[in-house]
Amino acid sequence: MIRINALLCLIFGLTAASAWALPETVIEIRNHLFIPQRVTIPANTKVKIIFVNHDDTPEEIDSFDLNREKVVLGHSRATIFVGPLPPGEYQFFGEYHPNTAVGIVEVTDIVEGSNAD
Amino acid sequence: MLINTVILFIRDTLPIFLLYSYLSALPGMSARIPPLSVGSGILLAIVLYFNLDWLSQMAAGAGLELLKIATLMVALGSLCVCLGRAAASNGKPPAVSVWILGLALTAPNAIHFLIYSVAYWPTETSDFNLVFGIIIGLGISSCLAILLYLLISPLGSTKFKWLILLLFCAGQIAPVAALLEQIDYVPNQSRLWDTSRWVADDSEYGHLFNALFGYEATPSLFYLLIYVLTLVGPLFCARLVMRGAPASGHTARWL
Numbered sequence: 001m002i003r004i005n006a007l008l009c010l011i012f013g014l015t016a017a018s019a020w021a022l023p024e025t026v027i028e029i030r031n032h033l034f035i036p037q038r039v040t041i042p043a044n045t046k047v048k049i050i051f052v053n054h055d056d057t058p059e060e061i062d063s064f065d066l067n068r069e070k071v072v073l074g075h076s077r078a079t080i081f082v083g084p085l086p087p088g089e090y091q092f093f094g095e096y097h098p099n100t101a102v103g104i105v106e107v108t109d110i111v112e113g114s115n116a117d
Numbered sequence: 118m119l120i121n122t123v124i125l126f127i128r129d130t131l132p133i134f135l136l137y138s139y140l141s142a143l144p145g146m147s148a149r150i151p152p153l154s155v156g157s158g159i160l161l162a163i164v165l166y167f168n169l170d171w172l173s174q175m176a177a178g179a180g181l182e183l184l185k186i187a188t189l190m191v192a193l194g195s196l197c198v199c200l201g202r203a204a205a206s207n208g209k210p211p212a213v214s215v216w217i218l219g220l221a222l223t224a225p226n227a228i229h230f231l232i233y234s235v236a237y238w239p240t241e242t243s244d245f246n247l248v249f250g251i252i253i254g255l256g257i258s259s260c261l262a263i264l265l266y267l268l269i270s271p272l273g274s275t276k277f278k279w280l281i282l283l284l285f286c287a288g289q290i291a292p293v294a295a296l297l298e299q300i301d302y303v304p305n306q307s308r309l310w311d312t313s314r315w316v317a318d319d320s321e322y323g324h325l326f327n328a329l330f331g332y333e334a335t336p337s338l339f340y341l342l343i344y345v346l347t348l349v350g351p352l353f354c355a356r357l358v359m360r361g362a363p364a365s366g367h368t369a370r371w372l
Contacts, residue, residue: 046305057236060229064318067295067335071181071232073169079178081301096233098121 022048022081029053029072032097040106044084049105052077059101063092066105083107118237122250127257129230131328132289133158133223134262139282140219142270145209154216158223165224166231179300185225186297189290192221193347196286197354200279204355208275222289261325287347288331294340306337 025047028035032055041047053059053072061070061080072078082090085107094101133155140151165172165184172180195217199210237247269278297303313334316322326332333340 046301048301058232060232064334067337068299069295070299071173071229073173073232074236076170076173077178078173080299081305083305085305095125096121096237 022046024048024050026050026052027103029055029059029094029101031055032059032094032100034092034094034101034103037102038104038106040108041083041085043087043107043109046081046083048079048081050077050079057096059097060095061092062095063090063105065090066092068092118246119250119253122233122247123254123257125233126230126251126254128324129226129233130254131258131261131324132226132285134258135265135285135328136219136222136289138262138266138269139278139285140215141266142278143210143215143282144207144275144278146215147212150212150215151219154219155223157216158220159227161220161224162227162231165228166235169228169232176300179302182296182300186293188221188225189293192218192286193290193350195221196283196347197351200283200351201354201358203279204358208279218286222286226289283348283351284330287344288327288329290347291331291333291340291344294337294343298337298339303339306339308335309338309341311335 023042023045025039025041027039027049029051039049051061051070051072053074053076056074058071058073061068061072061078066082068080068082070078070080082105087107087109090105090107092103092105137151137155140146140154169181172184174180176183195214199214199218202214203210234247234251269281272278294303298305311334316326316332316334318327318334323332323334331344
């Protein structure tokens with residue numbers, strides 16, 4: 001039993017350690033809008049995107065390009081991992097407000113313009 | 118909001134309606150089991166909804182994904198039991214396994230629409246649009262489910278009915294791959310092919326094919342692996358049961 005616990009701690013520890021080392025970018029949701037609407041992340045790198053919802057209502061982040069779908073409850077935050085991706089533009093939108101909540105993840109080779117840090 | 122409600126209703130609840138038709142069309146299925154299993158799934162989704170705050174924050178924010186993965190794995194297990202036991206009884210599955218299968222496939226689909234409808238119910242302009250959106254979505258989903266039932270129910274082939282149920286279940290369970298990628302439990306996979314030029318995921322046909330058999334325009338290797346596993350696993354269980362069972366006419370006839 002102790003061995004199993006130790007193994008689980010090791011697995012979760014390694015997962016957490018690898019997640020902490022990743023570049024991060026934060027996107028806020030205010031009045032059913034993504035702020036910023038365009039984020040730039042480095043190509044061929046895994047990136048942690050944190051959505052912080054300041055609205056009272058939930059939002060469901062959806063992206064056919066990134067193949068991601070995540071519910072962010074009101075006054076809450078949610079994390080998704082994307083990449084490694086080739087350079088290009090990847091659209092995402094809020095399922096509950098598709099007319100206003102739209103955004104783009106721009107994946108580029110140029111590191112200087114990156115929002116992820 | 119009206120159009121969006123209709124789209125969300127169809128996207129989230131069409132698989133539940135189709136599941137109801139597939140289960141109803143299974144041989145020897147009691148009329149009580151499909152409504153009972155779908156109803157239980159909706160009930161489970163309601164219970165989960167009221168605990169969503171802490172559930173979604175569990176495991177560093179991966180709680181909802183892990184819960185959905187666990188539920189879908191239960192569905193896969195019950196599908197194996199269904200087909201294995203059905204192999205020994207002329208294609209008729211055990212009621213308990215069908216009930217669990219229905220419950221486990223309904224809950225992950227129902228919870229998304231529940232989040233939307235409960236959250237937007239009290240807002241000022243949404244009442245009318247939300248109600249009408251649900252009515253229209255209900256009409257479209259019901260029509261498609263009835264059509265599907267009328268198409269598959271008269272078919273004499275038990276093998277075909279199980280095959281299309283397997284395809285449907287594979288489509289419902291395979292998204293586990295994307296969920297695992299999203300929470301960084303498996304590395305992001307490159308896409309095997311891209312058929313979005315012909316049928317895009319966000320098109321009407323894309324949504325319909327996704328609900329019917331899990332169509333993905335850009336599937337990953339892991340998605341395909343889980344899809345094939347969901348198709349082959351239950352068939353393998355049925356073969357094992359048949360091999361162990363004494364040779365009889367009925368088992369071989371339908372599988």
